[in-house]
Amino acid sequence: MDAMKNLVTAYSTREFLDRPIAEDTLKDMLRAARWCGSSRNSQPWNVIVIRDRATLRALAEIIPYGKHMASAPMGIAFAIEGAGRGQSLDAGRISQNVMLAANAHGVGTCISTIADDERDRQACALLGVPDGWSVRSFLSIGYPRPRTPEEAAAAKARPNRGRKPYAQIVSYERFGKPAP
Amino acid sequence: MDAMKNLVTAYSTREFLDRPIAEDTLKDMLRAARWCGSSRNSQPWNVIVIRDRATLRALAEIIPYGKHMASAPMGIAFAIEGAGRGQSLDAGRISQNVMLAANAHGVGTCISTIADDERDRQACALLGVPDGWSVRSFLSIGYPRPRTPEEAAAAKARPNRGRKPYAQIVSYERFGKPAP
Numbered sequence: 001m002d003a004m005k006n007l008v009t010a011y012s013t014r015e016f017l018d019r020p021i022a023e024d025t026l027k028d029m030l031r032a033a034r035w036c037g038s039s040r041n042s043q044p045w046n047v048i049v050i051r052d053r054a055t056l057r058a059l060a061e062i063i064p065y066g067k068h069m070a071s072a073p074m075g076i077a078f079a080i081e082g083a084g085r086g087q088s089l090d091a092g093r094i095s096q097n098v099m100l101a102a103n104a105h106g107v108g109t110c111i112s113t114i115a116d117d118e119r120d121r122q123a124c125a126l127l128g129v130p131d132g133w134s135v136r137s138f139l140s141i142g143y144p145r146p147r148t149p150e151e152a153a154a155a156k157a158r159p160n161r162g163r164k165p166y167a168q169i170v171s172y173e174r175f176g177k178p179a180p
Numbered sequence: 181m182d183a184m185k186n187l188v189t190a191y192s193t194r195e196f197l198d199r200p201i202a203e204d205t206l207k208d209m210l211r212a213a214r215w216c217g218s219s220r221n222s223q224p225w226n227v228i229v230i231r232d233r234a235t236l237r238a239l240a241e242i243i244p245y246g247k248h249m250a251s252a253p254m255g256i257a258f259a260i261e262g263a264g265r266g267q268s269l270d271a272g273r274i275s276q277n278v279m280l281a282a283n284a285h286g287v288g289t290c291i292s293t294i295a296d297d298e299r300d301r302q303a304c305a306l307l308g309v310p311d312g313w314s315v316r317s318f319l320s321i322g323y324p325r326p327r328t329p330e331e332a333a334a335a336k337a338r339p340n341r342g343r344k345p346y347a348q349i350v351s352y353e354r355f356g357k358p359a360p
Contacts, residue, residue: 089275172230174308
């Protein structure tokens with residue numbers, strides 16, 4: 001896939017076919033994870049690949065808005081060492097790189113996150129994540145279930161579907177200043 | 181550029197040619213920003229494109245490890261609405277998407293960040309960023325200055341250059357469990 005096309009087409013997928021992810025695709029997702037940049041090249045992460053159905057179901061219970069993980073053929077949990085703002089930014093970078101690698105292979109993903117400390121502890125306990133680490137971002141991963149024409153029409157009509165216009169999200173030199 | 185190649189070659193660039201960024205490239209960077217996913221599609225961002233030398237120099241003073249911004253032909257400041265962990269993760273996602281769009285066009289970037297609140301306030305004041313927003317992640321952007329053979333050799337010898345081996349950053353089913 002073309003690099004730019006990949007960057008503007010990585011939508012969320014929440015319903016998946018019952019079909020395992022091709023090994024070459026997983027390999028590329030892990031390659032994208034490994035070569036992702038991070039603050040001072042700290043690479044503060046461990047990428048946990050999950051295919052065990054019981055674990056995926058348990059995570060779907062722990063993660064708010066994570067129900068889609070229960071029926072995904074694969075999941076990834078990003079364990080992150082340290083808990084500062086910088087680590088959250090790095091978690092965003094690696095999530096994005098891995099989602100984009102999946103998208104380049106026609107594989108859909110949906111990211112979900114844990115904000116509160118208690119659920120973080122539950123997820124750490126489930127996955128054996130040690131002290132000093134947290135696990136707050138997750139991907140559900142699979143081939144997208146094709147939509148029926150009715151579903152496609154409903155999705156198109158959803159108000160929250162698109163993106164804000166450029167004038168609302170881009171400024172020049174100072175916040176709110178339009179293009180010269 | 182091929183999508184996978186793009187994801188594994190986006191290294192940091194800190195020294196730039198004195199050459200403005202092509203308008204089509206900037207357009208693609210902003211397209212990648214706009215179509216980046218975010219938590220519940222909140223798009224909590226404003227992308228401030230900066231070419232004014234005085235502003236770039238002032239930011240280079242405010243941002244720790246941001247000296248490279250002083251001589252970059254262009255900078256971007258990501259203003260983010262809200263200050264939670266989720267917003268930092270979204271800031272990481274949009275930074276990554278914009279860096280990748282630049283890389284796809286042969287343009288180098290270096291990300292730098294602000295952790296402390298006082299510097300955040302200084303950057304907000306400089307850029308006119310309103311209350312309730314913060315500005316903590318930045319890109320220096322430009323065509324990479326070619327390295328001399330000596331510099332290339334020195335870079336190759338730097339201990340912190342590469343990436344951890346897969347065994348250290350990937351687990352299966354549980355933290356630390358190797359591939360089946």
